[in-house]
Structures are given as C-alpha cells and as structure tokens.
Amino acid sequence: MDLYLIRHGESDANTRNEHTGWEDSFLSERGKEQAAKAGENLKGLHFDRVYVSITKRARETAEIALPGYEYIFTDQIREVSVGSLAGKTVAECEKAMGDFYKERHAKFDFSAWGGESLEQLYIRTGEFLKGLETLPEATVCAAVCHEGAIYGMICYALKADFPRTNIHVENSHYVRLKFVKGKWTLEL
DSSP states (O other): OOOEEEEOOOHHHHHHTTOOTTTTBBOOOOHHHHHHHHHHHHTTOOOSSEEESSSSHHHHHHHSSSSSOEEESSSSSHHHHHGTTTTTTTTHHHHHHHHHHHHHHHHOGGGGGGGGGGHHHHHHHHHHHHHHHHHHHHOEEEEEOOOOHHHHHHHHHHHHOOGGGGGOTTOOOEEEEEEEEEEEEEOO
C-alpha cells in the first residue's frame, strides 16, 4: 500500500507565522498556486482513496490538487492542537512567554495551553496509519494534511522519535510511505 502525505498549501496564517492548529485558515494566493503545482506533480497517479484533514486549508488544497475524487474527511490527520495559542504569532508568544514557550514549541508540546502533546499527536496519527494497514497492498492513497501530522506519521511508521526540527515538509510538497508485509518504509 502506498500513502502519499501531502501538506496543504500556504495558508493566510502561514504568511503571518501564526499558530493555527485545529483552527481554520484559508489558502493564500501563493498557497493556491502551490496546490495547483502539487496537482501537476501528482497527475500521473490514481488514488484509490483520498483522505483529507477537516480543516479549510487542507480541503482547499485537495479540491485544487486532486479534483474529482470523493474525499474521506478525518480529524485524525489534522494539525497538532495548539490550544489557546491559536491566532497568536510565534514572535508574540516568544515575547510574552520567553524560554518556557520556546522549549515547549521546540518539543511540539502545546499541552500547557490546552493543546496536544507530541505523544498525543503520535497516538492520533498512528491510529490513522493502523487503520490503513488492513488495506490491500495494491491500494494507493493520498492524505492531504499538515506538517505536524506528517511528522507524527513518519515517526510512527519508522518507529523513531526524530527531533521536530529535523523534519520539514514545504507547503504542498509530499512524502510517500509504503506498507508491505507488515512494515512501513519511507519511499520518497
């Protein structure tokens, strides 16, 4: 089974370096262009299933990059919840909370603000992948989601805990995971 993990296009919140998490933000004009480019890069593929995060930025990306599919919307692949930090910029948080915020942000732990911890993200995205493990090996899926969700799925698939700063997926770029004979591999 092949799974293409596609990050949403640049959102309005991305342009402001603003925490969004589970909140909605629309794609910027650049984000729409990025989504169209992702669609061009993926146009030779046929997906048996297309999963989409429930957020507007992921939905918009899917509609532009992968039109004509019947989408399966799921909250399992949405971004990490940032709790009460939603709508605040990184600069505002650093100024107001200093090192406490910087340490938590680097660890992708937003539980102090009513959001998710990294462990909660791993569990949620891991459950999504576990659900896919029962699909036939010839199945090709896409998941239009978020950088944090992609990070969680890569860590689950490879059974490794990489530092958050070591994995970055640009807007509308994708990675491919493969599940064969009970084992996940990172293919692309």
